[in-house]
Amino acid sequence: MIDTGDVRAAARRIGDRVRRTPVLQAGPTLWFKLEHTQHAGSFKTRGMFNQIVAAATRGVLPSAGIIAASGGNAGLAAAYAARELGVPAEVYVPSTAPTVKVDKLRKLGASVVQTGNEYAEAYAAAVEWAQASGAYFCHAYDDEDMVAGNGTLGLELLDQLPSGFDTVLVAVGGGGLIAGMIAALHGQASVISVEPATSAALHAALSGDGPVDVPVSGVAADSLGARRAGDIAYSLARDAGIASLLVDDKAIVDARRRLWDDYRQVVEHGTAAAYAALTSGTYLPAPGERVVVLLCGANTDPSDLTLT
Template identity: 45%
Template structure:
């Protein structure tokens, strides 16, 4: 089994150098909390939805392909949508074949994105676990290299580059709110910050994956339902992300689907940002009161994905 001790600041910094030619350095903006009706003096947003393929996942995908030896059969990945699009994007850029397996709950926006990168797309099964099982069958049959969405060292190193970049852009933050699915993103961030900033994991009430694991002291099965089920609802947290979260994540909070929907609307109204449900979850913790900053606390929010068809432009 892979060892989370490999997810170090040095290793993340090395990965950042390797992936830099292929990725965007996403911007940070600072606004007044009052713009959102909050008492927080200022808020810092990391606009990671501007990353290639529309989500932070491109970081882990490029790291996984660049840091490993690729067979002629190419790569295979299971995904709720964003990881699949990221692997397809990286595979196209590096000119290797890719097969992507997704469940039927994947949004049409994400399916269209995967197709646009030229990958072989297989849709089937109701949840991520079903797509993962099908991808494993294909990997055994084809000899393709499996690119795990969240429980793989190279993936965490890639996701950790968000922290490497954010620390340069906003070195004085106290707290970072991060949406949690399988644990790759928060695990990578934990590996970077290592307690230097307070990490708060935000999960939907219908998919309390990390929350349940922390309560149990180990990864356990959790519900996998809700509005953000295509990005934040694996059956169980990855062992690598969980190990790092145990050490360096301060707390987790849960948000309702209604809070996520409301946050999507508010982000559009205030910032003109279109966020998918998983991308809006971290901010939902502030707007719903699930996380309440202390006076003077300098809070950053990671807006991590925008692959949605929920906005129609008419003029």
């Protein structure tokens, strides 16, 4: 299982290939970690760099390059990391992937295949072609190297907020980010899962006996639309006893608008889910509780932010 040592090893492996993203203090006891300013627009760039470099170090990265499946962000991260490392990349995305993400994938030099209506269908097609082509399959979230790389975000937070913090709110799809945060912050802070009520794979896993398929829909499905939570995320979240919260689409849309109106931060709907836990009152911090909200992705069309 992934632990803090694995995350620290990932940080050394990644080095300065990723940005040290800033922290914005939004109140006396509230901070935003601006990870949406990361290369390729999301935290997943950390995990993808670690996954690809680790594969090369182990001698298992073929000349055929990498294949990834994604609702958008993991593919963008894979395309960016592959380009920077000089590795061919092919990315499978569902036909419902936002145009802004598909266009950016192509700009980053990746070959793009659109298939199926949701991430699970794109994933199945990508796995099949990886096996046939010999390319290295980079999982979007349920991979130890991916998780450890994502966790480097938590190490940055510990360094950036030396006086400490109590709680981190994390938007969850398949669970690759929250798994990394749990590993990085073990014994340092509480990590809380926030999911859309209509795409709640980790919540379903924690409410039952493990990961199960769940229906996926809603405004944040393009980035938090994993049909099933990753085994790594489930195991770490279960063992840590984390709280799992659900927010509805209205709260997500409102939180995204507030992030723009109040702080001029442009994020995608999935990212806004973490803040929605606070703005909707789903999570009520205790007096004096120091809370960090991870803003983890910005691959969105901002044209609707100023609509009334």
